Amino acid sequence: MTLSELPRTELLARLRAQVAVKEARIRQAPFPVHPELAALLPDGGLRPGSAYSLTGAGALLLALLAEPSREGHWCGVVGMPDFGAEAAAQAGVALDRLALVPEPAEQWLATTAALLEALPIVAVRPTGRVSEGDAAKLMSRLRDREAVLLVDGPWPRAEAQLSVSNLRWSGVGVGYGYLSSREVTVTVSSRRSPLRRSARLVLPTPNGRMAAAVAVEPVSGLRAVG
Amino acid sequence: MARPTPATVPEERREGAGFASRRAGDRCLVLWFPGWPVTAWALSEGEDAARPVAVVSANRIVACSPEAAAEGVATGQRRREAQSRCPSLLVLPADEARDNREFAQVVESVERLAPGVQVVRPGVCALRARGLSGYVGTEAEAAEVLLEAVVVALGPTSGRVGVADGMFTALQAAYAANPVGIVPTGSAASFLAPLPVSRLGDESLTTLLPRLGVHTLGDFAALDAAAVRDRFGQQGLRLHIQACGQDPSLVQPRVPPPELTRQLDFEPPLALVDQVAFTSRAKVEEFIGALTAAGLACTELRVELTGELDELVARTWLTPGVFEPAAVIDRIRWQLQAAAGGQLNSGIVSLRLEPVAVDALVNHVPGLFGSGTDERVHHVLSRVQAMLGHDGVVTPRIGGGRWLAERQVMVPWGDRPVLGTPAERPWPGRVPDPLPAAVFAEPRPVQLQAKDGEAVRLDDRGQLCGQPSVLRVGEERLAVAGWAGPWPIDERAWDPARHRSASRFQVVDDAGTAWLLVLQAGRWWAEARYD
Numbered sequence: 001m002t003l004s005e006l007p008r009t010e011l012l013a014r015l016r017a018q019v020a021v022k023e024a025r026i027r028q029a030p031f032p033v034h035p036e037l038a039a040l041l042p043d044g045g046l047r048p049g050s051a052y053s054l055t056g057a058g059a060l061l062l063a064l065l066a067e068p069s070r071e072g073h074w075c076g077v078v079g080m081p082d083f084g085a086e087a088a089a090q091a092g093v094a095l096d097r098l099a100l101v102p103e104p105a106e107q108w109l110a111t112t113a114a115l116l117e118a119l120p121i122v123a124v125r126p127t128g129r130v131s132e133g134d135a136a137k138l139m140s141r142l143r144d145r146e147a148v149l150l151v152d153g154p155w156p157r158a159e160a161q162l163s164v165s166n167l168r169w170s171g172v173g174v175g176y177g178y179l180s181s182r183e184v185t186v187t188v189s190s191r192r193s194p195l196r197r198s199a200r201l202v203l204p205t206p207n208g209r210m211a212a213a214v215a216v217e218p219v220s221g222l223r224a225v226g
Numbered sequence: 227m228a229r230p231t232p233a234t235v236p237e238e239r240r241e242g243a244g245f246a247s248r249r250a251g252d253r254c255l256v257l258w259f260p261g262w263p264v265t266a267w268a269l270s271e272g273e274d275a276a277r278p279v280a281v282v283s284a285n286r287i288v289a290c291s292p293e294a295a296a297e298g299v300a301t302g303q304r305r306r307e308a309q310s311r312c313p314s315l316l317v318l319p320a321d322e323a324r325d326n327r328e329f330a331q332v333v334e335s336v337e338r339l340a341p342g343v344q345v346v347r348p349g350v351c352a353l354r355a356r357g358l359s360g361y362v363g364t365e366a367e368a369a370e371v372l373l374e375a376v377v378v379a380l381g382p383t384s385g386r387v388g389v390a391d392g393m394f395t396a397l398q399a400a401y402a403a404n405p406v407g408i409v410p411t412g413s414a415a416s417f418l419a420p421l422p423v424s425r426l427g428d429e430s431l432t433t434l435l436p437r438l439g440v441h442t443l444g445d446f447a448a449l450d451a452a453a454v455r456d457r458f459g460q461q462g463l464r465l466h467i468q469a470c471g472q473d474p475s476l477v478q479p480r481v482p483p484p485e486l487t488r489q490l491d492f493e494p495p496l497a498l499v500d501q502v503a504f505t506s507r508a509k510v511e512e513f514i515g516a517l518t519a520a521g522l523a524c525t526e527l528r529v530e531l532t533g534e535l536d537e538l539v540a541r542t543w544l545t546p547g548v549f550e551p552a553a554v555i556d557r558i559r560w561q562l563q564a565a566a567g568g569q570l571n572s573g574i575v576s577l578r579l580e581p582v583a584v585d586a587l588v589n590h591v592p593g594l595f596g597s598g599t600d601e602r603v604h605h606v607l608s609r610v611q612a613m614l615g616h617d618g619v620v621t622p623r624i625g626g627g628r629w630l631a632e633r634q635v636m637v638p639w640g641d642r643p644v645l646g647t648p649a650e651r652p653w654p655g656r657v658p659d660p661l662p663a664a665v666f667a668e669p670r671p672v673q674l675q676a677k678d679g680e681a682v683r684l685d686d687r688g689q690l691c692g693q694p695s696v697l698r699v700g701e702e703r704l705a706v707a708g709w710a711g712p713w714p715i716d717e718r719a720w721d722p723a724r725h726r727s728a729s730r731f732q733v734v735d736d737a738g739t740a741w742l743l744v745l746q747a748g749r750w751w752a753e754a755r756y757d
Contacts, residue, residue, distance in 0.1 A: 056757065057757060058664055058755075059663045059757060061663075062663055074603050081667055082664040082667065082754075082755075083622075083664075083665075084630070084634070084661060084663045084664055084665040084754065085622030085623075085624065085634040085665075086624055086630065086633055086634055087660070087661040087662060087665075088622075088663075089624060090660065090661055095621065095622050095624070096621065098621060098622065099603070099619055099620075099639065100619070100620050100621065100622060100636070101610060101618060101619055102620065102636070102667075104614060104618070107614065110613065111610055111613065111614065114606055114610050114613070115606060115607075115610065117602070117606045118602040118603045118605065118606040118607075119603065166738070167737070167738025168738060169708070169734050169738065169740050172708045172709065172710045172732055172734055173708055173710070174693075174708055174709065175693075175710065176710060177710050178710050179734070179756065180660075181660065182740075204660040204663075205660065206659055206660060207659055207660065208659055208660040
């Protein structure tokens, strides 16, 4: 039986399956992220060839770098002279596969473009405003190399914006205790889906990682003593 | 055990009989340096060997200085015994690499006068006597010339020279020499005859022969060759030929390694970095070309720049890959930029490139189907480094310390990480987990104020005066929502230069951002921020 003799619906299903197989072969699988973040991101991970804009980077950036780094990918960080390497190691970033360019000054664009040649994940904090043209140049390089760009700050053609809000530290009081963990709301707004998705996460946990927040009834009026 | 009986063997069956006639006139000159391991140690450490020193391997003395020998120390003794004879004895472990390394200088100074030197072992080298003695005059004069050349190169040494037919006899002559011993042609056998059999150097044979009543080399040589071969095999026969003074081994001259170091002199001296980089391009390409021709890839490079006022700027550069001409020129450029003004105040007169570590080139050839990820990463990071400078690209490593900025060591790409102190030690007083994601390389000045606008401070008992209420970072005024501390740190009280006494605080502002603050000598600093 040839294809033309098949019933119409079955033919369509078969053709669709063939297209899906071909596409899957071309498109690289997204870079993995923490399961809590995967539920928020449009593709369940960082899509190769796209840029993500972060507001309030820090621990969120480290959490995004951790999973690809664990899989053996190299990561680059451009323009962050105050990058906390020890916190990165705690978050799960492999320091021997991490290249930092702390102060590229006005050459941040050229540096980022060069790093994208070989590093699949590059985080950058642009100095000054990003022009549409600069972004377009970098995006074509990104698509060509199938790399991911994480931008600390606004970015004209970002695939998604990740922002951190409603920070609440626990463990520290007024004159006692010490910082143990922080609860945040991570909100993802994507170019492709109009709906914002957000989740309450613990970032960082007492051991510097990321976890889902467990809703606990607040106990008021009690304080640990002695 | 049957004693080998001398028997008459027809002349044509005597093996080795033809050597003497065939190689008549091939004289061998041996240079021997008694107690070379001690001399090598003195040369490498720059120490004075004129005191009791002994080198020990496997608890036995292998070499000692003449001063130690005068006290009764001898090679072969146990260390304890040597120390009991000479309590002031300095005992050193044996280091064959050091012996060889230092002996290379001797070989070089000999090679300058006569080519074709064979290094028998560190401390002993041999060459054919004919060429040099023919040039200088006599063998004795040739020996004097060589000893003088070594003394000129290394300073006072106790070298001995023996000249004889064959290397074994020449070595024995050197052992007996003071400082030159010459065994005339044809009298090797009579020279060797009174020496003990232990000089053959074969342990199993030299312990067995005296028990068989053979005590000297002369006794051993008198035995019949065929009987020796039957009893002791080929090795015994070889030693027998040596004892007869008919050593068949020839001097096997070493091939001197190719000269890979390159030097370039600038005349007139160059004052601009770009001038130096441009002028040295051809020499750098020649340097890398010579390495490539020798099948070597340079992985560690020493660049020495000499200024007009005799300043020497030297640095060793590393790379995870291979140095290529452009990378070498970048290193020269960075080194000049770093030294300009400080170490270097005049024009450059010379440049010296020396490969410190090399690897076989086959390990660094790009694969047929492209190179792996790490090679590409190295390539790209080197390019960014060429753009921004050597410190432009770094990889972080975690070291020891109590301060966050001190703990993260930024290693420039390609350099070997040097961690002062290990991170695993307990480090009491370090910041508890979780750690802040933003660590300021330089602490930022901040102000922590109480409600009344007074700066919060510690009294003499370490108690806080005033409730923190406002945190001022630059122009910003942040309301304090929570705080904890003080946690005092008082480190290195024994070292006035590095002593640091401060108190740490954690402060959370009303926006939810947490800060790690340090109060030192009445002033507030932000060490890190929990982003």
